[in-house]
Amino acid sequence: MARLDYYFRETATGLRRNPVVAFAAVITAFIALFLFGLALLITREFNLVIEAWTGNVQVAVYLDDPAKPDTVAHIQDTLSGLAAVDGVEYWDKTKTCSQFETLFANQPTFTENVDCESVIPTSLRVKLSDPALYDQVTAALACQPNDQNQIVCAAAGVKNVADYRQVLNRLNAITSVLKIVLGALAVVMLVFAIVLVANTLRMGMFARRREIGVMRLVGATNWRIRVPFLIEGLVEALLGAGLAVLALFLVKVWGIDSLRGDIAFVPLVKNSDLLAIIPWILIAATFVAIVAGTAGMRRFLDV
Amino acid sequence: MISLQHVSKTYKNGVTALEDVDVEVEKGEFVFIVGQSGSGKSTMIRLLIKEEETTKGDIYVGGKNLAKMSSWDVPKLRRNVGTVFQDYKLLTDKTVFENVAFALEVIGKPRHVIDQRVPEILDYVGLGDKLQNYPDELSGGEQQRVSIARACVNRPLVLLADEPTGNLDPNTSVDIMRLLDKVNRIGTTVVMATHDQAIVDAMRKRVVELDKGHVIRDQSRGVYS
Numbered sequence: 001m002a003r004l005d006y007y008f009r010e011t012a013t014g015l016r017r018n019p020v021v022a023f024a025a026v027i028t029a030f031i032a033l034f035l036f037g038l039a040l041l042i043t044r045e046f047n048l049v050i051e052a053w054t055g056n057v058q059v060a061v062y063l064d065d066p067a068k069p070d071t072v073a074h075i076q077d078t079l080s081g082l083a084a085v086d087g088v089e090y091w092d093k094t095k096t097c098s099q100f101e102t103l104f105a106n107q108p109t110f111t112e113n114v115d116c117e118s119v120i121p122t123s124l125r126v127k128l129s130d131p132a133l134y135d136q137v138t139a140a141l142a143c144q145p146n147d148q149n150q151i152v153c154a155a156a157g158v159k160n161v162a163d164y165r166q167v168l169n170r171l172n173a174i175t176s177v178l179k180i181v182l183g184a185l186a187v188v189m190l191v192f193a194i195v196l197v198a199n200t201l202r203m204g205m206f207a208r209r210r211e212i213g214v215m216r217l218v219g220a221t222n223w224r225i226r227v228p229f230l231i232e233g234l235v236e237a238l239l240g241a242g243l244a245v246l247a248l249f250l251v252k253v254w255g256i257d258s259l260r261g262d263i264a265f266v267p268l269v270k271n272s273d274l275l276a277i278i279p280w281i282l283i284a285a286t287f288v289a290i291v292a293g294t295a296g297m298r299r300f301l302d303v
Numbered sequence: 304m305i306s307l308q309h310v311s312k313t314y315k316n317g318v319t320a321l322e323d324v325d326v327e328v329e330k331g332e333f334v335f336i337v338g339q340s341g342s343g344k345s346t347m348i349r350l351l352i353k354e355e356e357t358t359k360g361d362i363y364v365g366g367k368n369l370a371k372m373s374s375w376d377v378p379k380l381r382r383n384v385g386t387v388f389q390d391y392k393l394l395t396d397k398t399v400f401e402n403v404a405f406a407l408e409v410i411g412k413p414r415h416v417i418d419q420r421v422p423e424i425l426d427y428v429g430l431g432d433k434l435q436n437y438p439d440e441l442s443g444g445e446q447q448r449v450s451i452a453r454a455c456v457n458r459p460l461v462l463l464a465d466e467p468t469g470n471l472d473p474n475t476s477v478d479i480m481r482l483l484d485k486v487n488r489i490g491t492t493v494v495m496a497t498h499d500q501a502i503v504d505a506m507r508k509r510v511v512e513l514d515k516g517h518v519i520r521d522q523s524r525g526v527y528s
Contacts, residue, residue, distance in 0.1 A: 210394060216378075216381070218410065219380070219410055225409075
Protein backbone atom coordinates (compact mmCIF):
# COMPACT_ATOMS: atom_id res chain seq x y z
CA MET A 1 0.00 0.00 0.00
CA ALA A 2 2.89 2.29 0.74
CA ARG A 3 3.79 1.97 -2.92
CA LEU A 4 0.43 2.99 -4.37
CA ASP A 5 0.31 5.86 -1.97
CA TYR A 6 3.72 6.97 -3.21
CA TYR A 7 2.75 6.88 -6.90
CA PHE A 8 -0.45 8.85 -6.42
CA ARG A 9 1.23 11.46 -4.27
CA GLU A 10 3.99 11.93 -6.85
CA THR A 11 1.45 12.17 -9.69
CA ALA A 12 -0.62 14.74 -7.82
CA THR A 13 2.44 16.88 -7.19
CA GLY A 14 3.32 16.57 -10.85
CA LEU A 15 -0.07 17.87 -11.99
CA ARG A 16 -0.08 20.71 -9.46
CA ARG A 17 3.42 21.82 -10.34
CA ASN A 18 2.54 23.27 -13.70
CA PRO A 19 -1.23 23.50 -14.04
CA VAL A 20 -1.17 25.68 -17.18
CA VAL A 21 0.91 23.26 -19.21
CA ALA A 22 -1.07 20.30 -17.89
CA PHE A 23 -4.25 22.14 -18.89
CA ALA A 24 -2.92 22.71 -22.41
CA ALA A 25 -2.13 19.01 -22.71
CA VAL A 26 -5.60 18.06 -21.49
CA ILE A 27 -7.27 20.44 -23.97
CA THR A 28 -5.22 19.17 -26.92
CA ALA A 29 -5.99 15.60 -25.94
CA PHE A 30 -9.64 16.62 -25.69
CA ILE A 31 -9.77 18.17 -29.17
CA ALA A 32 -7.90 15.25 -30.71
CA LEU A 33 -10.09 12.65 -29.06
CA PHE A 34 -13.24 14.63 -29.86
CA LEU A 35 -12.38 14.65 -33.57
CA PHE A 36 -11.47 11.00 -33.37
CA GLY A 37 -14.82 10.23 -31.78
CA LEU A 38 -16.63 12.43 -34.27
CA ALA A 39 -15.03 10.52 -37.14
CA LEU A 40 -16.22 7.26 -35.63
CA LEU A 41 -19.70 8.65 -35.05
CA ILE A 42 -20.03 10.00 -38.59
CA THR A 43 -18.90 6.68 -40.00
CA ARG A 44 -21.61 4.99 -37.96
CA GLU A 45 -24.20 7.48 -39.18
CA PHE A 46 -23.32 6.78 -42.79
CA ASN A 47 -23.45 3.06 -42.23
CA LEU A 48 -26.93 3.55 -40.80
CA VAL A 49 -28.01 5.57 -43.81
CA ILE A 50 -26.60 3.02 -46.22
CA GLU A 51 -28.31 0.25 -44.33
CA ALA A 52 -31.61 2.13 -44.31
CA TRP A 53 -31.64 3.09 -47.93
CA THR A 54 -30.25 0.01 -49.57
CA GLY A 55 -30.03 -2.70 -46.94
CA ASN A 56 -26.49 -3.14 -48.20
CA VAL A 57 -28.03 -4.92 -51.12
CA GLN A 58 -27.15 -3.94 -54.62
CA VAL A 59 -30.41 -4.87 -56.30
CA ALA A 60 -33.88 -5.12 -54.83
CA VAL A 61 -36.60 -6.93 -56.76
CA TYR A 62 -39.96 -5.69 -55.52
CA LEU A 63 -42.81 -8.10 -55.86
CA ASP A 64 -46.48 -7.62 -56.61
CA ASP A 65 -48.58 -7.30 -53.52
CA PRO A 66 -49.62 -9.79 -52.26
CA ALA A 67 -46.90 -12.21 -53.31
CA LYS A 68 -47.81 -15.84 -53.91
CA PRO A 69 -45.37 -18.29 -52.26
CA ASP A 70 -44.79 -20.37 -55.39
CA THR A 71 -44.16 -17.27 -57.50
CA VAL A 72 -41.60 -16.11 -54.93
CA ALA A 73 -39.90 -19.50 -54.97
CA HIS A 74 -39.85 -19.53 -58.75
CA ILE A 75 -38.27 -16.08 -59.08
CA GLN A 76 -35.84 -16.88 -56.31
CA ASP A 77 -34.72 -19.99 -58.20
CA THR A 78 -34.37 -18.05 -61.45
CA LEU A 79 -32.18 -15.43 -59.81
CA SER A 80 -30.08 -17.89 -57.85
CA GLY A 81 -29.28 -19.69 -61.09
CA LEU A 82 -27.62 -16.60 -62.56
CA ALA A 83 -23.81 -16.41 -62.55
CA ALA A 84 -23.99 -12.75 -61.55
CA VAL A 85 -25.91 -13.46 -58.37
CA ASP A 86 -24.15 -14.18 -55.15
CA GLY A 87 -27.16 -14.49 -52.90
CA VAL A 88 -30.90 -13.92 -52.83
CA GLU A 89 -32.91 -13.29 -49.71
CA TYR A 90 -36.66 -13.08 -49.45
CA TRP A 91 -37.90 -10.25 -47.28
CA ASP A 92 -41.51 -10.89 -46.32
CA LYS A 93 -43.80 -8.34 -44.65
CA THR A 94 -42.70 -9.24 -41.14
CA LYS A 95 -39.02 -8.91 -41.87
CA THR A 96 -39.35 -5.74 -43.89
CA CYS A 97 -41.50 -4.10 -41.24
CA SER A 98 -39.34 -5.09 -38.32
CA GLN A 99 -36.31 -3.60 -40.07
CA PHE A 100 -38.31 -0.48 -40.75
CA GLU A 101 -39.20 -0.23 -37.06
CA THR A 102 -35.60 -0.70 -35.95
CA LEU A 103 -34.21 1.84 -38.35
CA PHE A 104 -36.64 4.49 -37.33
CA ALA A 105 -37.01 3.48 -33.71
CA ASN A 106 -36.11 6.99 -32.64
CA GLN A 107 -38.68 8.68 -34.87
CA PRO A 108 -42.02 7.44 -33.48
CA THR A 109 -44.06 10.01 -35.40
CA PHE A 110 -42.87 8.37 -38.57
CA THR A 111 -43.40 4.75 -37.53
CA GLU A 112 -46.80 5.44 -35.97
CA ASN A 113 -48.20 7.19 -39.00
CA VAL A 114 -47.15 4.60 -41.49
CA ASP A 115 -49.08 1.35 -41.69
CA CYS A 116 -46.14 -0.71 -42.67
CA GLU A 117 -47.97 -3.97 -43.43
CA SER A 118 -50.13 -2.40 -46.07
CA VAL A 119 -47.64 0.00 -47.63
CA ILE A 120 -44.41 -1.88 -47.87
CA PRO A 121 -44.07 -4.45 -50.63
CA THR A 122 -42.21 -7.71 -50.13
CA SER A 123 -38.98 -8.04 -52.02
CA LEU A 124 -36.05 -10.20 -53.00
CA ARG A 125 -32.73 -8.70 -52.01
CA VAL A 126 -29.97 -9.61 -54.42
CA LYS A 127 -26.27 -9.45 -53.81
CA LEU A 128 -24.22 -9.49 -56.98
CA SER A 129 -20.95 -11.35 -57.33
CA ASP A 130 -19.86 -8.61 -59.71
CA PRO A 131 -21.87 -5.36 -59.98
CA ALA A 132 -20.96 -5.12 -63.67
CA LEU A 133 -23.08 -8.19 -64.40
CA TYR A 134 -26.25 -6.43 -63.28
CA ASP A 135 -27.76 -6.73 -66.75
CA GLN A 136 -28.17 -10.48 -66.26
CA VAL A 137 -30.75 -9.78 -63.55
CA THR A 138 -32.85 -7.41 -65.61
CA ALA A 139 -32.62 -9.71 -68.60
CA ALA A 140 -33.77 -12.74 -66.63
CA LEU A 141 -36.81 -10.86 -65.36
CA ALA A 142 -37.47 -9.16 -68.68
CA CYS A 143 -37.22 -5.66 -67.25
CA GLN A 144 -37.24 -2.36 -69.08
CA PRO A 145 -36.72 1.14 -67.81
CA ASN A 146 -39.91 3.19 -68.12
CA ASP A 147 -40.24 6.94 -68.54
CA GLN A 148 -40.49 7.56 -64.79
CA ASN A 149 -36.97 6.29 -64.39
CA GLN A 150 -38.17 3.04 -62.88
CA ILE A 151 -37.25 -0.38 -64.05
CA VAL A 152 -40.44 -2.35 -64.53
CA CYS A 153 -40.46 -6.01 -65.26
CA ALA A 154 -42.58 -8.32 -67.34
CA ALA A 155 -41.89 -11.49 -65.36
CA ALA A 156 -44.89 -12.77 -63.44
CA GLY A 157 -45.22 -11.46 -59.92
CA VAL A 158 -42.44 -8.88 -60.27
CA LYS A 159 -43.33 -5.25 -59.92
CA ASN A 160 -40.07 -3.48 -60.48
CA VAL A 161 -36.32 -3.62 -59.82
CA ALA A 162 -34.37 -1.04 -57.89
CA ASP A 163 -30.74 -0.64 -58.85
CA TYR A 164 -28.87 0.48 -55.77
CA ARG A 165 -25.41 0.03 -57.16
CA GLN A 166 -24.89 3.68 -57.90
CA VAL A 167 -26.38 4.92 -54.67
CA LEU A 168 -24.36 2.41 -52.76
CA ASN A 169 -21.18 3.36 -54.57
CA ARG A 170 -21.73 7.05 -54.03
CA LEU A 171 -22.57 6.64 -50.37
CA ASN A 172 -19.58 4.43 -49.86
CA ALA A 173 -17.39 6.95 -51.65
CA ILE A 174 -18.66 9.81 -49.51
CA THR A 175 -18.21 7.75 -46.37
CA SER A 176 -14.66 6.81 -47.21
CA VAL A 177 -13.70 10.38 -48.12
CA LEU A 178 -15.18 11.61 -44.85
CA LYS A 179 -13.46 8.81 -43.00
CA ILE A 180 -10.13 9.72 -44.55
CA VAL A 181 -10.48 13.46 -43.92
CA LEU A 182 -11.69 13.09 -40.36
CA GLY A 183 -9.27 10.28 -39.71
CA ALA A 184 -6.35 12.36 -40.97
CA LEU A 185 -7.48 15.29 -38.87
CA ALA A 186 -7.79 13.06 -35.85
CA VAL A 187 -4.34 11.58 -36.45
CA VAL A 188 -2.77 15.04 -36.75
CA MET A 189 -4.50 16.11 -33.55
CA LEU A 190 -3.45 12.91 -31.79
CA VAL A 191 0.14 13.64 -32.76
CA PHE A 192 -0.23 17.14 -31.31
CA ALA A 193 -1.68 15.65 -28.16
CA ILE A 194 1.23 13.24 -27.89
CA VAL A 195 3.74 16.05 -28.36
CA LEU A 196 2.03 18.24 -25.77
CA VAL A 197 1.64 15.53 -23.18
CA ALA A 198 5.25 14.47 -23.75
CA ASN A 199 6.26 18.10 -23.32
CA THR A 200 4.50 18.47 -19.97
CA LEU A 201 6.18 15.30 -18.79
CA ARG A 202 9.52 16.65 -19.92
CA MET A 203 8.98 19.94 -18.16
CA GLY A 204 7.95 18.04 -15.07
CA MET A 205 11.09 15.99 -15.22
CA PHE A 206 13.21 19.03 -15.82
CA ALA A 207 11.69 20.75 -12.79
CA ARG A 208 12.49 17.69 -10.75
CA ARG A 209 15.89 16.88 -12.19
CA ARG A 210 17.60 17.22 -8.79
CA GLU A 211 15.15 14.80 -7.24
CA ILE A 212 15.54 12.39 -10.15
CA GLY A 213 19.32 12.68 -9.80
CA VAL A 214 19.10 11.76 -6.13
CA MET A 215 16.69 8.93 -6.88
CA ARG A 216 19.10 7.41 -9.35
CA LEU A 217 21.98 7.90 -6.96
CA VAL A 218 20.33 5.98 -4.15
CA GLY A 219 19.29 3.16 -6.47
CA ALA A 220 15.68 3.84 -7.40
CA THR A 221 14.70 1.69 -10.36
CA ASN A 222 13.81 3.36 -13.65
CA TRP A 223 10.21 2.31 -13.22
CA ARG A 224 10.05 3.84 -9.80
CA ILE A 225 11.07 7.13 -11.39
CA ARG A 226 8.97 6.79 -14.52
CA VAL A 227 5.66 5.51 -13.26
CA PRO A 228 4.52 8.78 -11.61
CA PHE A 229 5.15 10.58 -14.90
CA LEU A 230 3.41 7.85 -16.89
CA ILE A 231 0.40 8.11 -14.59
CA GLU A 232 0.50 11.88 -14.97
CA GLY A 233 0.36 11.53 -18.78
CA LEU A 234 -2.40 8.96 -18.50
CA VAL A 235 -4.45 11.20 -16.21
CA GLU A 236 -4.08 14.10 -18.67
CA ALA A 237 -5.08 11.96 -21.65
CA LEU A 238 -8.01 10.41 -19.82
CA LEU A 239 -9.27 13.80 -18.65
CA GLY A 240 -9.16 14.81 -22.32
CA ALA A 241 -11.06 11.63 -23.21
CA GLY A 242 -13.70 12.39 -20.58
CA LEU A 243 -14.20 15.88 -21.99
CA ALA A 244 -14.35 14.46 -25.52
CA VAL A 245 -17.09 11.99 -24.57
CA LEU A 246 -18.98 14.78 -22.86
CA ALA A 247 -18.69 17.01 -25.93
CA LEU A 248 -19.79 14.22 -28.27
CA PHE A 249 -22.78 13.64 -26.05
CA LEU A 250 -23.67 17.33 -26.21
CA VAL A 251 -23.29 17.28 -30.00
CA LYS A 252 -25.63 14.32 -30.06
CA VAL A 253 -28.23 15.90 -27.76
CA TRP A 254 -28.22 19.41 -29.18
CA GLY A 255 -27.18 18.75 -32.74
CA ILE A 256 -28.44 15.38 -33.81
CA ASP A 257 -31.50 14.93 -31.62
CA SER A 258 -32.93 18.28 -32.71
CA LEU A 259 -32.93 16.96 -36.28
CA ARG A 260 -35.27 14.13 -35.42
CA GLY A 261 -38.73 14.85 -36.79
CA ASP A 262 -37.35 17.34 -39.32
CA ILE A 263 -35.81 14.66 -41.46
CA ALA A 264 -37.73 11.62 -40.49
CA PHE A 265 -36.61 9.50 -43.39
CA VAL A 266 -32.97 9.45 -42.29
CA PRO A 267 -32.09 7.17 -39.40
CA LEU A 268 -29.87 8.89 -36.82
CA VAL A 269 -27.21 7.66 -34.44
CA LYS A 270 -28.52 6.67 -31.04
CA ASN A 271 -27.06 6.76 -27.54
CA SER A 272 -25.98 3.16 -27.98
CA ASP A 273 -23.79 4.23 -30.90
CA LEU A 274 -22.17 6.82 -28.67
CA LEU A 275 -21.59 4.24 -25.95
CA ALA A 276 -20.05 1.89 -28.49
CA ILE A 277 -17.33 4.37 -29.46
CA ILE A 278 -16.34 5.24 -25.87
CA PRO A 279 -13.97 2.25 -25.54
CA TRP A 280 -12.20 3.36 -28.73
CA ILE A 281 -11.75 6.87 -27.37
CA LEU A 282 -10.31 5.43 -24.16
CA ILE A 283 -7.97 3.18 -26.12
CA ALA A 284 -6.80 6.17 -28.18
CA ALA A 285 -6.23 8.16 -24.96
CA THR A 286 -4.18 5.35 -23.45
CA PHE A 287 -2.20 5.13 -26.67
CA VAL A 288 -1.47 8.88 -26.51
CA ALA A 289 -0.31 8.55 -22.90
CA ILE A 290 1.93 5.56 -23.54
CA VAL A 291 3.59 7.01 -26.63
CA ALA A 292 4.03 10.39 -24.94
CA GLY A 293 5.43 8.68 -21.86
CA THR A 294 7.99 6.61 -23.73
CA ALA A 295 8.98 9.43 -26.06
CA GLY A 296 9.01 12.08 -23.35
CA MET A 297 11.36 10.42 -20.97
CA ARG A 298 13.58 8.22 -23.05
CA ARG A 299 16.53 10.58 -23.13
CA PHE A 300 16.10 11.83 -19.59
CA LEU A 301 16.34 8.62 -17.70
CA ASP A 302 18.94 6.42 -19.31
CA VAL A 303 21.10 5.00 -16.60
CA MET B 304 35.38 -5.33 -2.27
CA ILE B 305 36.47 -3.07 -5.11
CA SER B 306 38.82 -4.03 -7.87
CA LEU B 307 39.93 -1.95 -10.85
CA GLN B 308 41.89 -3.92 -13.44
CA HIS B 309 43.67 -2.07 -16.25
CA VAL B 310 40.91 0.50 -16.28
CA SER B 311 41.01 3.24 -18.90
CA LYS B 312 38.41 5.90 -19.52
CA THR B 313 38.37 8.21 -22.51
CA TYR B 314 35.43 10.58 -22.78
CA LYS B 315 33.62 11.17 -26.05
CA ASN B 316 35.38 14.51 -26.49
CA GLY B 317 38.71 12.66 -26.57
CA VAL B 318 39.87 13.53 -23.05
CA THR B 319 41.53 10.60 -21.35
CA ALA B 320 40.65 10.70 -17.66
CA LEU B 321 42.12 7.38 -16.55
CA GLU B 322 44.71 5.16 -18.15
CA ASP B 323 45.54 1.59 -17.17
CA VAL B 324 44.58 1.98 -13.53
CA ASP B 325 44.93 -0.98 -11.14
CA VAL B 326 43.55 -0.58 -7.64
CA GLU B 327 42.34 -3.19 -5.15
CA VAL B 328 40.34 -2.16 -2.11
CA GLU B 329 39.66 -4.73 0.63
CA LYS B 330 36.46 -4.95 2.61
CA GLY B 331 36.46 -2.46 5.47
CA GLU B 332 39.37 -0.38 4.14
CA PHE B 333 39.56 3.41 4.14
CA VAL B 334 41.21 4.76 1.01
CA PHE B 335 42.01 8.31 -0.06
CA ILE B 336 42.21 9.04 -3.77
CA VAL B 337 44.33 12.16 -4.10
CA GLY B 338 45.59 14.23 -6.98
CA GLN B 339 45.11 17.60 -8.62
CA SER B 340 41.92 18.68 -10.30
CA GLY B 341 41.60 16.77 -13.55
CA SER B 342 43.73 13.86 -12.38
CA GLY B 343 40.79 11.46 -12.71
CA LYS B 344 39.51 11.19 -9.10
CA SER B 345 35.91 12.02 -9.86
CA THR B 346 35.93 9.84 -12.96
CA MET B 347 36.96 6.92 -10.79
CA ILE B 348 34.05 7.57 -8.41
CA ARG B 349 31.61 7.85 -11.32
CA LEU B 350 32.86 4.59 -12.81
CA LEU B 351 32.31 2.82 -9.49
CA ILE B 352 28.58 3.58 -9.50
CA LYS B 353 28.35 2.98 -13.22
CA GLU B 354 27.43 6.51 -14.02
CA GLU B 355 30.11 6.21 -16.67
CA GLU B 356 31.33 3.12 -18.48
CA THR B 357 34.96 2.11 -18.73
CA THR B 358 36.58 2.34 -22.12
CA LYS B 359 38.92 -0.55 -21.32
CA GLY B 360 39.48 -2.85 -18.37
CA ASP B 361 37.19 -4.32 -15.72
CA ILE B 362 35.76 -3.01 -12.49
CA TYR B 363 34.42 -5.34 -9.80
CA VAL B 364 32.33 -4.06 -6.93
CA GLY B 365 31.26 -6.64 -4.34
CA GLY B 366 32.24 -9.38 -6.77
CA LYS B 367 30.11 -8.05 -9.65
CA ASN B 368 31.66 -7.04 -12.98
CA LEU B 369 30.21 -3.64 -13.75
CA ALA B 370 30.87 -3.90 -17.49
CA LYS B 371 28.66 -6.99 -17.67
CA MET B 372 25.98 -5.55 -15.43
CA SER B 373 22.70 -4.84 -17.22
CA SER B 374 21.06 -1.46 -16.70
CA TRP B 375 18.39 -3.32 -14.74
CA ASP B 376 20.94 -4.24 -12.10
CA VAL B 377 22.50 -0.79 -11.75
CA PRO B 378 19.93 0.33 -9.12
CA LYS B 379 20.85 -2.75 -7.08
CA LEU B 380 24.51 -1.75 -7.25
CA ARG B 381 23.72 1.77 -6.12
CA ARG B 382 21.74 0.51 -3.15
CA ASN B 383 24.91 -1.15 -1.96
CA VAL B 384 27.15 1.83 -2.66
CA GLY B 385 26.41 5.09 -0.81
CA THR B 386 27.60 8.33 -2.35
CA VAL B 387 28.48 11.71 -0.85
CA PHE B 388 29.37 14.78 -2.87
CA GLN B 389 30.92 18.18 -2.38
CA ASP B 390 27.59 19.91 -3.06
CA TYR B 391 25.56 17.62 -0.73
CA LYS B 392 22.79 17.17 -3.34
CA LEU B 393 20.03 17.69 -0.77
CA LEU B 394 16.47 18.52 -1.80
CA THR B 395 15.75 22.00 -0.48
CA ASP B 396 11.99 21.58 -0.31
CA LYS B 397 12.24 18.59 1.99
CA THR B 398 13.14 18.51 5.68
CA VAL B 399 16.21 16.70 7.00
CA PHE B 400 14.03 13.74 7.90
CA GLU B 401 12.32 13.72 4.49
CA ASN B 402 15.63 13.96 2.65
CA VAL B 403 16.94 10.83 4.32
CA ALA B 404 13.55 9.10 4.21
CA PHE B 405 13.40 9.81 0.46
CA ALA B 406 16.35 7.47 -0.14
CA LEU B 407 14.46 4.59 1.47
CA GLU B 408 11.09 5.55 0.05
CA VAL B 409 12.21 5.47 -3.58
CA ILE B 410 13.65 1.98 -3.21
CA GLY B 411 10.31 0.81 -1.85
CA LYS B 412 11.06 0.37 1.86
CA PRO B 413 7.91 0.21 3.98
CA ARG B 414 6.90 3.06 6.25
CA HIS B 415 7.77 1.36 9.53
CA VAL B 416 11.34 0.71 8.37
CA ILE B 417 11.66 4.36 7.37
CA ASP B 418 10.27 5.62 10.66
CA GLN B 419 12.68 3.47 12.56
CA ARG B 420 15.91 3.84 10.56
CA VAL B 421 15.85 7.53 9.66
CA PRO B 422 15.86 8.99 13.20
CA GLU B 423 18.39 6.30 14.13
CA ILE B 424 20.89 7.27 11.43
CA LEU B 425 20.34 11.00 11.95
CA ASP B 426 21.05 10.50 15.62
CA TYR B 427 24.18 8.57 14.62
CA VAL B 428 25.51 11.50 12.53
CA GLY B 429 24.69 13.93 15.33
CA LEU B 430 21.56 15.57 13.94
CA GLY B 431 19.00 13.91 16.18
CA ASP B 432 17.53 17.30 17.10
CA LYS B 433 17.26 18.73 13.55
CA LEU B 434 14.86 16.28 11.93
CA GLN B 435 12.29 18.91 10.99
CA ASN B 436 14.75 21.58 9.79
CA TYR B 437 15.17 22.42 6.13
CA PRO B 438 18.63 22.17 4.52
CA ASP B 439 19.07 25.95 4.19
CA GLU B 440 18.57 26.30 7.93
CA LEU B 441 21.67 24.17 8.47
CA SER B 442 25.40 24.90 8.29
CA GLY B 443 27.50 23.36 5.54
CA GLY B 444 28.87 20.75 7.91
CA GLU B 445 25.39 19.81 9.05
CA GLN B 446 24.18 19.56 5.47
CA GLN B 447 27.05 17.23 4.67
CA ARG B 448 26.07 15.13 7.70
CA VAL B 449 22.57 14.84 6.27
CA SER B 450 23.97 13.66 2.96
CA ILE B 451 26.18 11.12 4.77
CA ALA B 452 23.14 9.95 6.71
CA ARG B 453 21.24 9.58 3.43
CA ALA B 454 24.13 7.61 1.90
CA CYS B 455 24.32 5.29 4.91
CA VAL B 456 20.68 4.81 5.84
CA ASN B 457 20.34 1.77 3.59
CA ARG B 458 23.48 0.24 5.20
CA PRO B 459 25.65 0.12 2.09
CA LEU B 460 28.79 -2.01 1.83
CA VAL B 461 30.75 0.84 0.29
CA LEU B 462 30.68 4.58 0.85
CA LEU B 463 32.08 6.74 -1.95
CA ALA B 464 32.84 10.36 -1.12
CA ASP B 465 33.84 12.86 -3.79
CA GLU B 466 35.49 15.90 -2.14
CA PRO B 467 33.10 15.76 0.84
CA THR B 468 35.00 18.54 2.63
CA GLY B 469 35.49 20.67 -0.45
CA ASN B 470 33.07 23.38 0.69
CA LEU B 471 33.84 23.25 4.40
CA ASP B 472 36.22 25.09 6.69
CA PRO B 473 39.07 23.10 8.32
CA ASN B 474 37.35 22.54 11.69
CA THR B 475 34.12 21.35 10.14
CA SER B 476 36.13 19.17 7.77
CA VAL B 477 37.72 17.44 10.74
CA ASP B 478 34.24 16.73 12.15
CA ILE B 479 33.13 15.23 8.86
CA MET B 480 36.28 13.09 8.74
CA ARG B 481 35.56 11.83 12.26
CA LEU B 482 32.11 10.84 11.08
CA LEU B 483 33.45 9.06 7.99
CA ASP B 484 35.97 7.28 10.19
CA LYS B 485 33.12 6.22 12.48
CA VAL B 486 31.20 4.89 9.48
CA ASN B 487 34.34 3.02 8.42
CA ARG B 488 34.77 1.46 11.85
CA ILE B 489 31.41 -0.29 11.66
CA GLY B 490 32.69 -2.16 8.62
CA THR B 491 31.79 0.11 5.70
CA THR B 492 34.45 0.35 3.02
CA VAL B 493 35.15 4.05 2.42
CA VAL B 494 36.71 5.51 -0.72
CA MET B 495 37.21 9.25 -0.58
CA ALA B 496 38.49 11.48 -3.36
CA THR B 497 40.03 14.67 -2.05
CA HIS B 498 42.74 17.25 -2.50
CA ASP B 499 42.59 18.37 1.12
CA GLN B 500 46.18 17.86 2.21
CA ALA B 501 45.69 18.53 5.93
CA ILE B 502 43.03 15.89 6.24
CA VAL B 503 44.94 13.21 4.40
CA ASP B 504 48.02 13.89 6.47
CA ALA B 505 46.05 13.81 9.73
CA MET B 506 44.19 10.59 9.03
CA ARG B 507 47.13 8.41 8.09
CA LYS B 508 45.14 6.05 5.89
CA ARG B 509 45.95 4.37 2.61
CA VAL B 510 46.58 6.90 -0.16
CA VAL B 511 46.26 6.31 -3.89
CA GLU B 512 47.64 9.22 -5.87
CA LEU B 513 46.53 9.92 -9.40
CA ASP B 514 48.28 12.13 -11.89
CA LYS B 515 46.90 12.69 -15.39
CA GLY B 516 44.96 9.47 -15.14
CA HIS B 517 47.82 7.27 -13.93
CA VAL B 518 48.32 5.81 -10.46
CA ILE B 519 51.69 7.20 -9.40
CA ARG B 520 51.59 6.09 -5.76
CA ASP B 521 49.69 3.56 -3.65
CA GLN B 522 50.82 3.71 -0.05
CA SER B 523 49.27 2.42 3.17
CA ARG B 524 49.24 4.87 6.09
CA GLY B 525 50.36 7.56 3.66
CA VAL B 526 50.41 11.34 3.55
CA TYR B 527 49.24 13.68 0.81
CA SER B 528 52.54 13.96 -1.05
